[in-house]
Amino acid sequence: MKSIVICGVSSRALSMFIKPLLKQFSTIYEITGLLDADPKRFAVCKEAFPELAHVPEYKEEDFDSMMSVSKPDIVIVTGRDDTHVTYILRSLQWDTDVITEKPMVTTVQDAKRVLEAEAKSKGKVTVAFNYRYSPYHRKIKEMILEGKIGRVTSVDLNWYIDTYHGASYFKRWNRSRQFSGGLSVHKSTHHFDLVNWWLGQNPAEVFAYGELNYYGPDSEWNPLPEEDGRFCGTCRVKEKCHYYARWHPRASKASVKDDHLKADADQSNLYTAYRPDACIFDDEIDIEDTYVAAVKYDGGALLSYSIIFSAPYEGYRLTINGTKGRIESNEFHEPSRIPFAFPEQTIEYYPLFESKQTIQVVKNEGGHGGGDPLLLADLFIGKDPLRQYDILAGAEAGAYSIAVGEGIWRSVVEKKPIDIKQLFHMQNV
Template sequence: MRRRYVLCGLSRRGLTTYAGPMIGISGDGTGEDHSATAQLVAVVDPDRDRVRQFNERVLPAGHPPVAWYRPDEFAAMVEQTQPDAVIVASPDHTHADHIVAGLHHGLDVITEKPMVTTVADAQRVLTAERTSAGSVVVTHNLRYPLRHQQIKRLIRDGAVGTPTYVLLEYHVDIRHGASYFLRWNRRREFSGGLSVHKSTHHVDLVSWWLDDAPVRVYAVGGRHYYGPDSPHRPRAAGGVPYVGDQLRRRDPYAQAQAGIFADAAATGAARTDDFGLPYTYQYPPERDLSPYDDEIDVEDTYTALISYAGGATLVYTIDFSSPWEGYRLVINGTHGQVETTAGRFPDGTPLPDTQQIVHRPLFGAARTIPVPVPPGGHDGADPQLRHDLFVGPSAASAELGLIATAQQGADAVAAGEAIWRSIAEQRVVELAP
């Protein structure tokens, strides 16, 4: 008997990661096919044209059309299509309503990170889950790369003793980073800001490694690369900023976008995703977006000091305009240290010497642990995540607790919100227990 799923948000992520493998199309080149156990029965998305084109152009021959519903038709969708579970992969600010609606109907919910965009919405989800027959899984897929599973095992097995200090220096490259400022993510009302949209990945990862939750946050940050005052904004003589095609021809970030939103960067035309589907609702063709627009209101640089209940401290930095993408990590403890670097350049070339973790006992010889990177999205994370969701928890998942709960999703959102609030209000933010 196949489990029936509704997808809220026919997004790039929703299509490549969940819908594709359910309809027998592998979105990340792994050849995965979950159509024997999972059936996509409906899509909830305001973009009727996008869903119509999905049905006409992406569904394999013989697959019945997937029913389309607007977000305000959730109850009718449940009544008419009888799903077993909801997958939420819409813009972040819309997650809360879909999750709560799913729980209200007693359905299991799988939601993309960040679970929601505000602490208030996280509370709504936790309250709804308490009285629902359904439960919530948050797809914090950054837990899944084998490198991160290995670090979890090292800490669990006492390789550093009691963790005291984590340094995570994260960079998002000029291509990926700029793309956030050309999409809905650039507005706090839609993404919660990048400390919620993106940093929830990183805070959740460290919390999971430490088996702990953040309690206090102090942060500084701002916008140094994007927005109207960007130092990279091309201007004509006299300082007047270029716009439209004149801008795109001179804009270093537009050049770096080639390959992600090639059409939009080159011509300002309607954007399409990896399957060639347009975003008619979200990005109307007449709307010309640039990384220098006035409406951008999220930060592009954060440095945060995050205290954990158990006494460890996370020193965390992230920027969204770097020559390479990835991170440097050091985890220090009472009895040793773990260190690794992961990343690649914007053209996909890996950084040198990144296929390893170094473990240094405080009073012993260092050892190097190689880390294989299996195929599939996000360094092999996504196929393992899908196995947990569509087949059942793997042995590694059961051993390490790879699947994130609603409470863990809420903890990460609380830290992400605290980061931007700490910056805005120039104060230490205590997180509610």
């Protein structure tokens, strides 16, 4: 029986790792320690999973004690983004393998520290990039590897986060760059890793624009600009807020399922001194909600990327161009939140001088388009012997995804292209 400890007893930890470990992999792994800065998170976890009642609880400062007592084979890192680097580095000092949620860390300099620490350690770092495991994304990777479109020349990726999901980031700690690195790191690293993996190339330079258009005190949707510091659960003007009203119709008690938000009521019983329903129009918001970026790769490919965190629906539009053809695919996420008919996703393949082909993929159950179960199987059972290419992401992949994300917001602020190699060699950033 192998031992696992959890650093950061978050909602993601409970749903993505703890539940499967207890229900699917309990004959292989045992959870032997829980670490978090907030003691209430232990109570929430053990109420959801009574079988963990006996598992020791540790404060952040007790990390070494936990490692000494539990002697884990794996440390799972699922705390707030800015805490990842501490747990990863300390785990590597104990020569222990790490599985971390994305983003691996929040800055390039911290990513560099992880790479250096991993090189000296017997432990290795794996980043849980589940987007790679979507059946559509795996099929696209296979088509590129098979040479269907030849050498990739350019990628156009436009991502849309709807008003429900997008607003959730601005209610929580993600809205502070010191905690999340901004959404070009916290969220977009998913997308950059996907493109980096498809291409098999590393990003070399990035130029971007970004703005805060929908959230913050200056939003045209703010129902009470002169007042700051509100919370959805207690707000006296929430019925005048379009974002609240869209998902909380007055004549209905219908709820919308989403793993980022459990409710908009006071959730102080789940946390100590923290509420995840802060006003999306607060003055303290210091990140962007709109990006447009261009990325140049060391193998010659170019990426045109955009993302918006206040769209009418959730999904993406993708095209990949190569010397022998083109791939197109449009995906609509969260059907329960889309108020119109939409087509099922396919992959459209256009050979350069032949007829178009429409490709249907074999789907599987599970979160993130069926990607989560396959990721968990690779993490806790081992690589699928039928898969002929690498799919799990290591520390280097995590670092390059962060480099694009940080490069974007630095380009926004500095109004110039950002060289990725120079970013890795900057000091005290």
